[in-house]
Amino acid sequence: MKKLINxxxxxxxxxLEGMALAHADILRLAPEPAFLVRADAPxxxxxxxxxxxxxxxxxxxxxxxxxxxxxAAVPGPVFTSxxxxxxxxxxxxxxxxxxxLHIVKNYTGDVLNFETASDLALAEEIEVRSVIVxxxxxxxxxxxxxxxxxxxxxxxxxxxxxASAERGDDLDTVAGLAEKVNxxxxxxxxxxxxxxxxxxxxxxxxxxxxxxxxxxxxxxxPGRARIxxxxxxxxxxxxxxxILEDLPFAxxxxxxxxxxxxxxxxxxxxYIVFRRAAEVLRERGITVTRHLxxxxxxxxxMQGCSIxxxxxxxxxxxxxxxxxxxxxxxxxR
Amino acid sequence: MKKLINxxxxxxxxxLEGMALAHADILRLAPEPAFLVRADAPxxxxxxxxxxxxxxxxxxxxxxxxxxxxxAAVPGPVFTSxxxxxxxxxxxxxxxxxxxLHIVKNYTGDVLNFETASDLALAEEIEVRSVIVxxxxxxxxxxxxxxxxxxxxxxxxxxxxxASAERGDDLDTVAGLAEKVNxxxxxxxxxxxxxxxxxxxxxxxxxxxxxxxxxxxxxxxPGRARIxxxxxxxxxxxxxxxILEDLPFAxxxxxxxxxxxxxxxxxxxxYIVFRRAAEVLRERGITVTRHLxxxxxxxxxMQGCSIxxxxxxxxxxxxxxxxxxxxxxxxxR
Numbered sequence: 001m002k003k004l005i006n007x008x009x010x011x012x013x014x015x016l017e018g019m020a021l022a023h024a025d026i027l028r029l030a031p032e033p034a035f036l037v038r039a040d041a042p043x044x045x046x047x048x049x050x051x052x053x054x055x056x057x058x059x060x061x062x063x064x065x066x067x068x069x070x071x072a073a074v075p076g077p078v079f080t081s082x083x084x085x086x087x088x089x090x091x092x093x094x095x096x097x098x099x100x101l102h103i104v105k106n107y108t109g110d111v112l113n114f115e116t117a118s119d120l121a122l123a124e125e126i127e128v129r130s131v132i133v134x135x136x137x138x139x140x141x142x143x144x145x146x147x148x149x150x151x152x153x154x155x156x157x158x159x160x161x162x163a164s165a166e167r168g169d170d171l172d173t174v175a176g177l178a179e180k181v182n183x184x185x186x187x188x189x190x191x192x193x194x195x196x197x198x199x200x201x202x203x204x205x206x207x208x209x210x211x212x213x214x215x216x217x218x219x220x221x222p223g224r225a226r227i228x229x230x231x232x233x234x235x236x237x238x239x240x241x242x243i244l245e246d247l248p249f250a251x252x253x254x255x256x257x258x259x260x261x262x263x264x265x266x267x268x269x270x271y272i273v274f275r276r277a278a279e280v281l282r283e284r285g286i287t288v289t290r291h292l293x294x295x296x297x298x299x300x301x302m303q304g305c306s307i308x309x310x311x312x313x314x315x316x317x318x319x320x321x322x323x324x325x326x327x328x329x330x331x332x333r
Numbered sequence: 334m335k336k337l338i339n340x341x342x343x344x345x346x347x348x349l350e351g352m353a354l355a356h357a358d359i360l361r362l363a364p365e366p367a368f369l370v371r372a373d374a375p376x377x378x379x380x381x382x383x384x385x386x387x388x389x390x391x392x393x394x395x396x397x398x399x400x401x402x403x404x405a406a407v408p409g410p411v412f413t414s415x416x417x418x419x420x421x422x423x424x425x426x427x428x429x430x431x432x433x434l435h436i437v438k439n440y441t442g443d444v445l446n447f448e449t450a451s452d453l454a455l456a457e458e459i460e461v462r463s464v465i466v467x468x469x470x471x472x473x474x475x476x477x478x479x480x481x482x483x484x485x486x487x488x489x490x491x492x493x494x495x496a497s498a499e500r501g502d503d504l505d506t507v508a509g510l511a512e513k514v515n516x517x518x519x520x521x522x523x524x525x526x527x528x529x530x531x532x533x534x535x536x537x538x539x540x541x542x543x544x545x546x547x548x549x550x551x552x553x554x555p556g557r558a559r560i561x562x563x564x565x566x567x568x569x570x571x572x573x574x575x576i577l578e579d580l581p582f583a584x585x586x587x588x589x590x591x592x593x594x595x596x597x598x599x600x601x602x603x604y605i606v607f608r609r610a611a612e613v614l615r616e617r618g619i620t621v622t623r624h625l626x627x628x629x630x631x632x633x634x635m636q637g638c639s640i641x642x643x644x645x646x647x648x649x650x651x652x653x654x655x656x657x658x659x660x661x662x663x664x665x666r
Binding site for chain 1: 348525566599660666
């Protein structure tokens with residue numbers, strides 16, 4: 001295992017310290033229990049938004065803390081849910097009296113620990129709503145999940161819910177918009193290589209020299225099929241077909257097309273994927289009115305990508321366009 | 334070789350098409366000879382800025398085209414200089430009558446081809462100035478270079494020269510600021526793995542299972558030393574010491590600290606590197622007043638990073654902070 005790390009047990013702690021040093025204008029590190037929180041939290045009169053989960057998916061979630069997006073991000077160890085304690089503390093730190101939304105990816109550990117934290121917050125008279133993200137169409141039930149997994153669509157939920165909270169919407173409205181994004185987003189991914197969790201020291205699964213995994217989970221969980229490598233256009237077609245059939249998306253839809261890198265894929269390849277995906281959507285009469293391309297929901301150094309398609313209406317488009325200022329996503333401010 | 338590509342000979346063309354589809358609000362693709370150019374070029378009354386070089390270093394340079402930065406980016410084949418012809422056409426496309434700055438990384442092919450293009454532009458009565466970037470302290474003379482190589486510091490040159498041009502400075506001023514950034518920036522990189530050029534199909538060099546290359550070039554050229562993997566903090570110290578001694582940087586300096594990912598390194602590791610680098614600078618009495626962390630000057634899927642330190646004064650800081658709106662870098666607008 002070759003990584004730019006010190007002691008494997010310090011990876012998350014030291015990366016958080018680096019984040020806090022680099023982005024002191026945006027966020028600060030609450031040290032014990034550790035979470036990243038907006039420098040100006042709690043923001044008076046604003047619904048708070050907390051997300052989190054296992055580390056190793058950066059910039060999600062710490063890189064998405066800031067104006068117009070998350071108020072706090074609670075990191076667990078690599079690929080392992082945070083415990084209820086830091087989730088509770090983050091919830092308390094961002095509550096200004098208007099309540100707090102938890103955005104939770106659908107993994108059994110995350111769901112359980114956010115639920116416990118939510119109960120504990122309620123006992124301290126903080127109103128909490130939870131939205132579970134389950135945008136991955138690849139498989140139903142998986143290694144760590146009952147039902148569908150939550151993957152890169154989470155970034156879109158966080159952006160749009162964040163914009164809603166920033167303009168002063170109440171907790172029901174913010175939660176309703178998060179649910180609306182989840183209901184209109186579908187994703188699927190592919191892995192060309194595995195990744196190595198630092199404290200494990202070995203790749204999390206084996207892929208043959210010419211094999212790829214279609215429908216991979218963001219922790220390397222099995223997908224739909226293991227096949228021989230194909231041209232990028234054929235792989236894109238394999239990812240897009242189940243996405244488009246699932247909602248279903250239809251001719252006349254306006255969509256946001258999100259090509260997400262898994263961490264180890266060159267940007268040049270992500271744009272080749274974007275090119276084909278945009279072509280397929282055009283052929284189906286679906287218009288790409290917004291886009292996102294880059295590494296947002298990663299699996300350490302895994303090579304591969306995921307595609308997310310989100311059906312947009314005027315309300316979602318307006319909230320997507322609203323100003324945001326985080327380490328990973330910024331515009332309009 | 335597993336990559337998200339179609340025919341290896343179409344990689345650059347298809348990636349450019351994907352870029353143009355995704356970022357039509359910012360740039361367009363001039364098809365033949367191919368280069369990326371600001372959607373609103375030529376911008377009246379503004380000095381034009383053209384950069385370019387071999388592909389495979391994305392988002393540099395195409396992702397840096399836009400308001401406040403480059404007017405055009407001329408891509409060669411992967412790791413191969415573009416010919417004079419597209420450089421000339423890009424120069425003509427961005428000239429509004431106030432002249433054009435070429436920002437050229439110090440590689441023999443790039444220098445030669447930009448020089449030829451500059452002569453041809455002059456014959457068409459376009460005034461061209463060229464600034465050669467050579468920020469890499471690792472080695473003097475290298476596989477493709479006489480003198481020092483130009484690496485990630487190029488991004489900083491392009492940002493600051495771009496801000497100067499955007500506020501209406503004349504060609505001499507814009508070129509002078511680009512030279513000033515180059516004179517005050519020093520970089521050095523490390524590779525943990527090689528990368529594979531698509532049309533070659535094989536890794537560009539071999540690294541043993543526990544080996545790293547200190548002082549790597551962005552095309553995998555040899556550096557200063559091949560050593561056994563060490564903790565991240567020790568590697569950072571090896572990169573920073575020659576950077577700081579070279580200028581030299583001194584106690585009391587304000588600097589921009591730039592940790593650049595080579596393409597295949599998880600963000601979590603880049604922040605571990607940032608943490609140590611910031612610590613070393615603080616110990617030396619050097620203040621990090623600005624920063625940049627992420628994949629900007631990559632070598633396809635290479636694992637590793639580079640560190641760039643730029644000494645700032647008020648003028649450079651103000652131009653760094655000025656609004657920018659490109660695919661890869663955006664703030665303030």
